[in-house]
Each structure stands twice: as C-alpha cells, then as structure tokens.
Amino acid sequence: QVFTFNGVKIKVEPSDKVKNGAPMSIICHADISKNTDFQLKHNFTFFKDGKLVFMTISDKEDARYEIPVAKSADTGDYECRVKAGDKLVISKPIYVWVAGMTKPKLTADKKEVSEGEIVKLRCELPEEVPPLEFFFRKIKTNSEPIEKRVSEQNQNFSEMEYYVEAGDNILQFDCFGKRQVKSGWESSQHSNKTLVTVKEPFRKPTLITRPSNNFTEGDIIEFECSTVAAEMRGIEIIFQKNRTILNSVRDKKFLKYSTLATQEDSGEYLCKVEQGAVSKTTKLNVFVSELFPKPTLSASMTQLDENKDLILNCSINGLRRANFSILRKSSSGDILLKKSRILAIKVNVNDTGSYTCKAEVKGIVKESKPVRISVYAPVSKPTLSVVSGSPEVVLGKPLQLICHSVMGTPPITFTFYKGDEMKKNVTNDTYATFLDEDIGLNDNGGYKCDARNNHSSGVKTSNILNVTVIVPIRGASLGSVPYGEVEVGSDTAFLCSVKEGSWPIDFKFFKKTDHEVLLHEVREYSDRTIWHKKTMKRKDTGTYYCMASNRASVDVKSRPITISVILAAWQKGVIAAFVLTAMAGAGAVALWWFLRKKKKAKGPSMEMSGSALAPNLTSEKLTRPPSDGNYYSGSGYIEDNENHMKSTDESKGPDLESAEVDYTEVEVSTLDPHR
Secondary structure (H helix, E strand, O other), X not given: OOEEEEEEEEEEEOOOEEEOXXXXXXXXXXXXXXXXXXXXXEEEEEEEOOEEEXXXXXXXXXXXXXXXXXXXXXXXXXXXXXXXXOEEEEOOOEEEEEEOOOOOEEEEOOOEEEOOOEEEEEEEOOOOOOOEEEEEEEEOOXXXXXXXXXXXXXXXXXXXXXXXXXXXXXXXXXXEEEEEEOOEEEEOOOOOOEEEEEEOOEOOOEEEEEOOOEEEOOOEXXXXXXXXXXXXXXXXXXXXEOOEEEEEEEOOOEEEEEEEOOXXXXXXXXXXXXXXXXXXXXXXXXXXXXXXXXXXXXXXXXXXXXXXXXXXXEEEOOEOOOEEEEEEOOOOXXXXXXXXXXXXXXXXXXXXXXXXXXXXXXXXXXXXXXXXXXXXXXXXXXEEEEXXXXXXXXXXXXXXXXXXXXXXXXXXXXXXXXXXXXXXXXXXXXXXXXXXXXXXXXXXXXXEEEEEOOOOOOOEEXXXXXXXXXXXXXXXXXXXXXXXXXXXXXXXXXXXXXOEOOOOEEEEEEEEOOOEEEEEEEEEOOOEEEEXXXXXXXXXXXXXXXXXXXXXXXXXXXXXXXXXXXOOHHXXXXXXXXXXXXXXXXXXHHHHHHHHHHXXXXXXXXXXXXXXXXXXXXXXXXXXXXXXXXXXXXXXXXXXXXXHHHHHHHOOHHHHHXXXXXXXXXXXXXXXXXX
C-alpha cells in the first residue's frame, strides 16, 4: 500500500467574507494518490490564528468545520493540517473576514440624578473578543454629543463616569464599539439609548437693579440678586464685576449691594449662586452716563530752565463751576499744592515731576491725566580723563575714557571727539564712557568731549586730553667687552640694548646661579645702557643676561652670555718661575747630598766613577729626543724627585755601592697669554 500527498487545500463557503450572524463552513481537501484502491484514515486538524479550533478523523479526503452563526470573533487566518500514516501536510492559510459587530448593550447605575452628581455607565459587547475600543456619548437637546473613548485590551466591556452639569435637564446616553481588522477599523451599531432625568438643587439666580438699568453719575445704584433652593444650607451668593468680588452672603436666598454711580461703574455684573459642585450665573449690563468730563491740566511749558515761571491751568470743557485742586504726584501719595484752577510758581530743579488736577461736582471727583514738568539746571564744563588714571596707553591696547559733568540736570548727552572727528554720542545721567580700540603710534592727543542737556545755555566742552602712546619693549640683547674670556683683575663692560620701546627704560643685569641674582639696575632715557664691572674675579665666571621693561609693564629678557674669568699672563709667569726655582733648588740639594755620601763610602774610587759618569750623562743629553714643549707638568717632576729621595733614604749599607743616579730633564716652553 503506497500513497503520496499531491497537496492540501482549504476554502470557505459561501465566501471568505461573511456577514455577522450568517453561517459559514471551512472545508479542507486532501489530494492523495494511491497505487491500489485501499482505505486510508485521514486526521484533519483546523487552526485559527495558530490556535486549534476543530479536529476530525475520516476515510474521505474532505473535512468540514461548520460555524452556524458567524461572529466578528471568527475573523482570522485559517489553515488545516492532514495526517495519514506517518505523513503530514499543511495547507496555505486563508483569511476569513466576518463583517460587522454585534450591537452593544448600555446600562446606567441611576435613572434620576441631581445637578453636580455622577452617572456611571457600562457598555458591553458580549460576543466580541478584545482588544476593543469603546465610545460613550452624552446627548443633550440642541447640542452636539459629548464623546469619550476608552481602550480595553483584556475585556469586552468598559465603564465611564459623567458629571451632571447645571442645566442638564434631560440626558441621553449611548455607546458603540470598534475593532481593528486587516483592512482598517470596523464599527458596531450604536447601543440602546439610556435616559437619565436631572433634578435642580436650586434655580438660576435673578439679578435686578433699582430704579432702572440706566444711571447718571451721582445717582445711587441698588443691586439685588436672589434664588430659589430646596435646601438653603450650603448656598452661597456672590456678586462681582469683572473679576472683582463686591459682596457675598451664605445660607440666604438674596443679596443686596448699593453704590454711588460713576462712569467707571458702567459694565457687566455677575450674580453667582454655588452649592457644592453646582454653580449657576446670571449677568446684567449697567450703563452710567457722564455728569461732566474729566478735567484737563495744561502747562505754560513742560520743559524749562530753573528760576523760570510756570503756570498750571485746570479746566473742564463746557463747565466752569466746580471745586478744583492742583496736586503733585509722589510715591508716598499726592501732594496738594493749591485748591484752585490756576497755579503760578517760579521753578527749581526739585519741582521736576508729574502734576494733576481734580474737579468735584455733586460729590463726583474726577482727575485729569498727569502732565510731566521737567526743570533743567545747566551742565557744568565736563572733565575728560582716562579710566585707568594715567593719561597714557600701551600701543595695541584699548583706551577707555570717561567724560563727567558735576552739575546739570539729566539726561545729559555726551559727545566724544578724536581730533576733529566725532566718535560717539551717549545719553546718560552724569557721565559717559568711550572705548577707543584703534590706537596708533601717532595717537598722542586730541581727545575732547561735549556735554549738553535741555537747558538753554547750550553745549559745554572739556579741555583737550593728550594721551601718551607707550611702545612696548621688543628685542633685548646683551653683549660684553671683552667677550667670552676675561683676565682676573680686569674690567668688563656689559651692554644691554633694545630694538624699540618708549623711554624711560628700566635695565636690569642678572647672573644665573641656583637662583637669579640681580647685579645692577638703572633707568635710562635711551634704548641702551652700559654697566662697567670692575676687577673681575674667578668667582665671577658664569652666565649673564639682562632684562628691559618700561611703562607697558612687559619684561623682555635677553639671550644669556657666558663669561670665563682666567689668570693674567704675568700671574702665569710668576707661578711657572716659582715652580722651576723650587725644582732646581731641590735637585741641587739632592745631588750634593748623594755625592757627599758616596765620597765617604768609596773614597777616591768614587771620584773616578763620578768622572766617568759625567761624559756619559753629556752624551745621553745630546742624543735625547727633544720634548714637544706644548705643556708643563710640575707634578710629574715632584713625584719622581720624591721617589728618588725615598729610595736614597732606604738604601743603606753595602747596597749603596750598586746604586745609580737618575736624572730628569725638563723643558719649559713660552706660555700663551691668551689661554
């Protein structure tokens, strides 16, 4: 019995798109080839979205998964697996869409509520599978529904709370659901509408004015605000204009408020009644006509010199009879100057300020707009100086100037000049600064400044300020005469110079040791200086350098030079002569002593031997190669002589007969005075 799978196919009847509530069948067909006609058991397994939904065993090559009433939860990818013997084949998946959702069910926890209470709603989609989206709607007469959305990932129902506002007399609620499919979002029908009746804890307040809504300045306005409530406890009535609370009462049904009408009282008034979370408001517009216009204050001049006459006049257009007063504004309160419509004074600088006037008619007081009066004292002659104090500047550095006037009423306008060129205008109280960043080598003067204010005296000009430009030190160098080597006891001249720099220049000479040693310092009105150091000593050998600085406050150091102090020529000759004399004397004494000892030991025979040695010594001296003559070593001679003397002392008794005389020849060349 041989068989093989040619394939497995799956299909949906009546189609892969089914209406919600209609029947549908998932059919799986196995295409099998056999070598003979024998009976074969087929194990059919149906899966939806990877989960097992149906199994059957059949002799036939077809199997059906029947769904009598299709629901939206049946939407998904279906596949079937067929197993026969030890062989298994899986079909390709097919997507089935059950279009439409079941109608949701909506319930409310209350059928009747009061304003300010909460209504709790529950929307259910019992035949749907999460995740789902729920939409709740609050429906009021003659207004758009208020919609709220809730996502539910793990359940097929959702709950929502609604606050019942003032004015919600009869409310209706409904809901609907949505689910996501491959083609997008699918919506359900709207649920049943749930009706909720709303009760009023109190009525909307009533706001009236007496005797009417139109008033004239000076009239008395009476306001009355009232309401009707089932329970007065907790009732609060608030009366306000714009955002300002004028009056309020608690646990009462009405409120009264009265005031003397002014034009500022025109506008909208609010009566608000509150109890718990419920608030109701009534608005009323009131118009107050003008009894007389605001007064106008005029001045003969608003800007004037001190000691001039000022006249202030207060008037009302179309009205001559009123109680007038003229005042000066102050941070501590208005200062009454005169109860009159006209004020005449001779001013000084302290009279600068703002002035107003007031007019009173029938108890109504109105104030004019303020008038600013400025009194000026003349500016004094300004002084121009450098901020740093000294009237000089380093080349390449900025120069900051300050122009100052001791006297004068601000604001004062200061003008800076460099030569005849105007550089800057500054308006300030008593001084102004100017920064000149373009300093050249020839900018040695020509700065001045002007000062002026609104006084009629005009412009005052400072004296011309001359500024010295300091050129920094550059290129310090050090030399000496003689250079390099100096004989002991001689004088040395050190020359320190700079390539450029403003005078005077401070020169300092240093010698390098473990620490810097200052040897000499001097101030010169020149670009160089010479320091004569007398009587040089061996300890003066070392490294020297100089440092130069001026008012630019920059120290410039030269390269170092090395000075070696050596012995003078005559000193070397004296030392050589002394050494040679000492050597010659020591040799003569040694020879005399040796000959004397030998003469005593041998008598005449020694004299013969001595005579025989003399020609040999002469011959050896003539044949000895000459010395190079380039150096002299006194220590070598002394060591040889000492060894000879030691050996002579130690040679006593019969050994003296075999002793020989050793000679050392020394040649001394002329010393080089320059080394």
